[in-house]
Amino acid sequence: MSSALPATLPTPRGLDEADQRFAWHPFTQMQEYAGNPRLHIARAEGCWLIDQAGQRYLDGNASIWTNVHGHNDPDLNQALRQQLDQVAHVTLLGLNHPTATALAEQLAGLTGGALPRCFYTDNGAGAVEVALKLSFQYWQLKGRTEKTGVVSFVGAYHGDTFGTMAVGERSAFHARFNPWLFPVQHMPVPAYAECAGRVLKSADGVAELQALEDLFKKSASRLACLILEPRVQGAAGMQQQPAGWVRRVAELCRRYEVHFILDEVFTGFGRLGTITVAEAESVVPDFLCLAKGLAAGYLPLAATLTSESIYEAFLGDYSSGRTFFHGHTFSGNPLGCAVALASLQKLRPLLASGRPAESAQLLGEGLARFADHCNVHAVRQLGLTAAIDFGAAAGEPAWHLDARTAYRICLAARRQGLVLRPLGDAILMVPPIIITPAEVRHLLQALQAATAEVLH
Ligand SMILES: Cc1ncc(COP(=O)(O)O)c(C=O)c1O
Numbered sequence: 001m002s003s004a005l006p007a008t009l010p011t012p013r014g015l016d017e018a019d020q021r022f023a024w025h026p027f028t029q030m031q032e033y034a035g036n037p038r039l040h041i042a043r044a045e046g047c048w049l050i051d052q053a054g055q056r057y058l059d060g061n062a063s064i065w066t067n068v069h070g071h072n073d074p075d076l077n078q079a080l081r082q083q084l085d086q087v088a089h090v091t092l093l094g095l096n097h098p099t100a101t102a103l104a105e106q107l108a109g110l111t112g113g114a115l116p117r118c119f120y121t122d123n124g125a126g127a128v129e130v131a132l133k134l135s136f137q138y139w140q141l142k143g144r145t146e147k148t149g150v151v152s153f154v155g156a157y158h159g160d161t162f163g164t165m166a167v168g169e170r171s172a173f174h175a176r177f178n179p180w181l182f183p184v185q186h187m188p189v190p191a192y193a194e195c196a197g198r199v200l201k202s203a204d205g206v207a208e209l210q211a212l213e214d215l216f217k218k219s220a221s222r223l224a225c226l227i228l229e230p231r232v233q234g235a236a237g238m239q240q241q242p243a244g245w246v247r248r249v250a251e252l253c254r255r256y257e258v259h260f261i262l263d264e265v266f267t268g269f270g271r272l273g274t275i276t277v278a279e280a281e282s283v284v285p286d287f288l289c290l291a292k293g294l295a296a297g298y299l300p301l302a303a304t305l306t307s308e309s310i311y312e313a314f315l316g317d318y319s320s321g322r323t324f325f326h327g328h329t330f331s332g333n334p335l336g337c338a339v340a341l342a343s344l345q346k347l348r349p350l351l352a353s354g355r356p357a358e359s360a361q362l363l364g365e366g367l368a369r370f371a372d373h374c375n376v377h378a379v380r381q382l383g384l385t386a387a388i389d390f391g392a393a394a395g396e397p398a399w400h401l402d403a404r405t406a407y408r409i410c411l412a413a414r415r416q417g418l419v420l421r422p423l424g425d426a427i428l429m430v431p432p433i434i435i436t437p438a439e440v441r442h443l444l445q446a447l448q449a450a451t452a453e454v455l456h
Contacts, residue, residue, distance in 0.1 A: 015038075019040070020034060039051060044059070044071030045070070046434065049071070055417070058417060058418045058446070060443050061430055062430050063297050065234065068296040068297055068343055069346055069433070069434050070434045073296070075342050076298055078342075080335055083334050083335050092120060092327070097334050099334045100120065103332075106341060106344050107305055108305070111288065115285075115305035116305075116307070120332030121291075121303070122330045124263075124266075124289065125158065125160060125161045126291075127263075128261070128304075129159075131227070131261045131289050132164075132167065132227070132261070133324070136148060138224075138313050138314075141314065147221065150185070150225055150226070151185045151187060151212075151223060151227070152184050152186050152227050153186060153187050154187065154189055156233060157171075158263055159265075160173070165177055166181035187208065187211060188207075188211060189205075189239065190203035190241055191203050195364045195371075196365045196367075204242060209245075209249070216252060217256075225286070226253055227263055228260070229265075229266065230262055230264065230267055231277050232383075234266040234267075234385065237387050237389065237424075238380050238382070238386060240380060247281045250285065260285040261289065262283070264278065265291040265302070266385075268290050269292070271293065271383055273351065273357055275347060275348070287310075289303075293433070294336075294343075296339055298343075299336035300333075355436070359439075360384050363431075366444035373455070374393035375455050377391045386429040387426050388429075405455070406424065406427050407422045409450050409454045412449075416445070416449045416450055418447065418450070
């Protein structure tokens with residue numbers, strides 16, 4: 001008799017109890033979580049999450065910014081099943097599998113072959129750690145041992161491992177770990193904002209570029225790399241940069257011989273209307289970090305792409321010590337690679353269809369209407385990324401951190417059939433790339449109702 005599967009899953013009530021007893025959820029104050037209704041997602045299809053009772057919720061968070069073609073997509077499912085019938089996992093440490101090679105070739109095409117070397121990992125922080133370590137080691141191998149410094153930006157978020165915390169903003173998330181973080185120079189970003197194609201806060205970014213050039217003039221000989229989330233800093237609350245700014249940062253890096261690391265973990269794979277911002281801005285970084293949407297939100301897969309010349313610096317006899325000693329058990333997992341290949345095949349036609357752009361415009365136009373609310377301080381939207389900053393009305397005392405207003409709006413949104421995530425007093429909207437205009441209208445109506453319920 002087969003006993004491969006548990007006979008029954010816990011009932012909804014049993015699940016609440018088991019979750020309460022055994023779980024520790026990421027980025028979650030568990031005391032607060034325990035005091036609120038839990039949501040157990042049992043199934044999903046397209047842009048919709050379905051709980052055990054059959055209630056449907058629009059996935060306004062794209063399962064933490066990953067989902068591209070929707071859940072349970074037949075093509076991706078088929079690619080996954082086909083790979084599963086071949087092999088579920090093969091290590092890339094000294095071995096290879098054909099699906100990893102096929103995907104690496106496709107990823108090289110994203111930069112027209114300029115970054116042909118693909119180093120696989122399995123999450124965004126891993127992809128960034130690899131870029132940082134490769135940059136550091138490269139300069140050592142080239143004899144430029146003084147080039148160890150890192151430049152990042154105010155508001156940056158690159159992950160929660162020590163290296164990525166160090167290069168990220170020392171925010172409430174990470175400031176506690178400051179004593180263990182290596183020093184990084186955090187430079188200002190332009191204060192730019194747009195929504196539905198209308199510029200709400202204009203900034204050309206010239207002063208920030210000048211500050212960067214001043215820094216480079218003084219210290220480029222001691223700097224290994226600069227890392228940037230291009231166009232939208234997601235975890236900063238969807239803070240935007242003006243078009244063209246990324247390219248000018250890239251030019252400065254090139255001129256002053258500082259490696260340019262583009263962290264497209266969030267912005268890649270259609271989020272801003274193109275497969276990458278690098279493509280949209282005609283920029284070739286030294287390292288391109290990809291994760292989240294790479295395997296369409298199905299499986300953990302990440303990649304750091306780099307140039308042939310950087311790769312060649314690591315070649316030598318074993319005894320030369322040039323080897324890059326870094327790897328993860330599930331780097332380049334075949335199941336993830338198979339889904340990523342199938343996803344890429346569908347992504348260009350999806351973007352070319354104009355539907356993501358239409359949905360993004362509708363999202364921006366709908367959110368712009370929230371701007372008149374007395375508790376709305378700002379609204380931003382670019383592609384399928386958006387945020388509303390909530391706060392006290394003019395003349396009212398500031399909201400206490402524990403009021404958790406945006407969190408309460410998200411809980412209310414669930415009752416309207418919408419899953420969202422707050423960030424402090426902001427609410428972030430990051431739906432799957434496949435979202436339809438009708439689904440955007442549902443998102444807007446549900447958010448409107450939830451906001452009215454909590455803010456009266
Ligand atoms: C720009 C950026 N880089 C890196 C990461 C870290 O990715 P992961 O959570 O897969 O480690 C994130 C996650 O939100 C991100 O937004």
